[in-house]
Amino acid sequence: MSSLQNLLEDENKFILTPDDSKSVSYFSTCGRKSSCSCVPHPRGTSFVTCPTCQGSGEIPRELEKQLVALIPYGDQRLKPRRTKLFVSLAVLISLVTTSFLFFVLYPRSISVQPAGLNSSLVALDKDEIYINVSNILNISNTNYYPITVTQITIEALHVSLVVGQVSLSSLLHIGPFTTQQMVYTVSTKIKEESTYKICSWEKIKIHHVVLHIQAILTYSYLGHSEQKPFENYEYVDCRGNTSLTSRPASLLT
Known part of the structure; x- marks a missing residue:
């Protein structure tokens, strides 16, 4: 119990x-x-x-x-509306913008066309010929942005010999799709017997001297610098505006 x-x-x-x-x-x-x-x-x-x-x-x-x-798998918050449309539009806008910028900023070569002889000054001194020629250039900018011509280097040849050289600094601004003229001057000294006879003898009817101009034009755009070579043949009348006694001071080399 x-x-x-x-x-x-x-x-x-x-x-x-x-x-x-x-x-x-x-x-x-x-x-x-x-x-x-x-x-x-x-x-x-x-x-x-x-x-x-x-x-x-x-x-x-x-x-x-x-x-x-x-959140349930079938919740609408996990399935935003028009997602593919927005993504496609963003990609399309990016492609169009990139293509447009590439088309506008793509560098195009400028056009340099010699426009001929502007003026000439000839002097005869014993057996030498001094020719001071001034030429005109037409420079065309085919880009969508402005360019600046900074320098031009010229060589003048006669019968494959260099008879004159000059290098000129310049600040010529050329707007987009614009053409401007540029004047440059080069002094030459020719010491060649047959050419001297052509310029000094009155019996000869044709008094032309052929000058082969070779030049390089330097220009800049968007912080970048490029060079454009060009050449031209000029026929200078060595009897027109000629001094037979002494050469002008502008022709001294």
């Missing part, structure tokens, strides 16, 4: 000793309309409304930043 009474007393005893400082309270994390689950948290914890329980549940404030939002 005593053993039965001892057994009943053992069943009424607590398995765990109650300790208020270490006890953990369990609270429901959802309201009445949703399924409930119990999450342990210490006493004195503040709560906020659960955003995933349709406003009917509460969660501890400490766990608010640890929530993970799950």
Whole structure:
């Protein structure tokens, strides 16, 4: 009889000793309309409304930043409208802009056309001929941006011999799709017997001296510099405007 009474007393005893400082309270994390689950948290914890329980549940404030939002695969937010259209338009606009800039900025060669002799001054001194020739150039810019002519270097040849050289610095600005004229002057000295006879003898009806002009035009655009070579043949009348006694000061070399 005593053993039965001892057994009943053992069943009424607590398995765990109650300790208020270490006890953990369990609270429901959802309201009445949703399924409930119990999450342990210490006493004195503040709560906020659960955003995933349709406003009917509460969660501890400490766990608010640890929530993970799950979006269904079929949600429209995962399928933006006209995505392909926007991407295609962006690619098309980029291609058109790039092509346009390439077409506009692509460098095109300028055109240099000798326009002929502007003036000449001839002087005869013993067995030498001094010819001062002034020529005109037509320079055409075929680019969509302006260019600047910075220098021109000229060589004048007679019978394959260099008879005159000059290098001129210039700052000629030429706008897009514009043609401008440039005048350059070169002094030559010819010491060749047959040419001297052609210029000095009155019995000879033709008094022409052939000068082969070879030149290099230097121009710049968009911070880049290029050179344009050109050449021309000129026929100078060595009897017109000729001084037979002394050479002009402008022809001294």
